[in-house]
Amino acid sequence: MPAHIFIAEDETSIITLLKYNLEKESYKVSFCENGEQALKQIKDKHPDLILMDWMLPDLSGVEVCKNLKKDNKYNDIPIIMLTAKGEEEDKLRAFDTGADDYVTKPFSQKELNARIKSLLRRSKPYSSVDVVEFTDLKIDRITKRVYRNNVEISLGPTEFKLLDFFIKNPKRVYSREQLLNNVWGENIYVETRTVDVHIRRLRQAINIDKTKPLIRTVRSAGYSLES
Amino acid sequence: MPAHIFIAEDETSIITLLKYNLEKESYKVSFCENGEQALKQIKDKHPDLILMDWMLPDLSGVEVCKNLKKDNKYNDIPIIMLTAKGEEEDKLRAFDTGADDYVTKPFSQKELNARIKSLLRRSKPYSSVDVVEFTDLKIDRITKRVYRNNVEISLGPTEFKLLDFFIKNPKRVYSREQLLNNVWGENIYVETRTVDVHIRRLRQAINIDKTKPLIRTVRSAGYSLES
């Protein structure tokens, strides 16, 4: 289970470099080149650590940072600010907004890696984001347990990941392709019909006392988690 | 209850400055000017954070750091290295020995304060007690003895470390890689399946009177300690 690092940075060359470097360290990496998108994607993907450019075209990195730190759900994600300016004022402002560390461009890859490792090591073992509830469903990512009405339910690994993904954005409809990409992985070839089968297995598992269906089929579009 | 910060630093002028500054921020401050003494006092006082000079007259800061990080009781105390050298090699070595951050002298007081705040915010609650209990299990880190229902159990060194690690965060599921990193060490090459074998040995050892299983297997994820 590699740590997932999110990069918000508008210089393509830096992204490329970072991505190469971090993936070599076997982190899972995703990125985004502007602030609005970054905020959205971070809330969606909930990475383990964020590398954030101090300046971003539309919504500045500082703003994104502030926004995240205000939200209980996301303020535990450590953030490293990437800043081109060496001035002290900026550094302090980075910390003030809630950043956990910063590096000044151009930075040493090795040093960055060390800082990342240090932050990941220190990040809280349990945080509110690890236990997510939706209606009578509860999923604990730390203990890998799932409950319905406080009754534990046993799920296979794929079904767990599937539910975990759905619960991040309940009510949102995902196509089979989206589910394959997010639950199975990006470069894996699996039949789209396979999703149906796992949806069935998940349904079967969470439909303890034939209450509400919870997983909705949207014909010719996909599936969603409903209350 | 203000956070207690310990300073290990041999330049009196810096100590004075730091002390003045930190007490103004209403931290409780204590200090020491050489390595041997520092190590002793740290173990005695168990501060919340340490500012450690990279070079100390007798026992270097690096050595003190290493020593602390090896000890389960103290490795959760965040350490900021104070180094006069700006060279990358030193910085990296600081992180390697387990330091959580470093600043280069001369440093900005404001920046240091920010880094301290960030580290304190992020630091774990102490797992620094000698005797830890979890359900009917008791582990004494000093005497290295383990009891179940007050009956002593004999464990090999690896099994002891394994249980000790599990008991820090009971119920949390750890992957085999995480266990290898935390119990065996970071740069050691051991097959992941070896974990299974030691889990079995630990299970065998603690399953005295066939009570509860205690160690849970989470398929495709790892193991956890359960009540």
Add this chain to the structure above:
DNA sequence: CGGAATTGTTACAGTTTTGTTAAAAACATA
């Protein structure tokens, strides 16, 4: 030194999980 304890590796068996397929069912629309 010699025996006991500890350690990491491997192979095998047993079980669970997974993806695929095909048939049945459900749905939408003319």
Add this chain to the structure above:
DNA sequence: TATGTTTTTAACAAAACTGTAACAATTCCG
């Protein structure tokens, strides 16, 4: 109602994963 499309369901074989025992290498200790 008839028809074509989409989803549900069951069954099955392949793949993945874990538990266990046995073994050799190493360390520990009297």
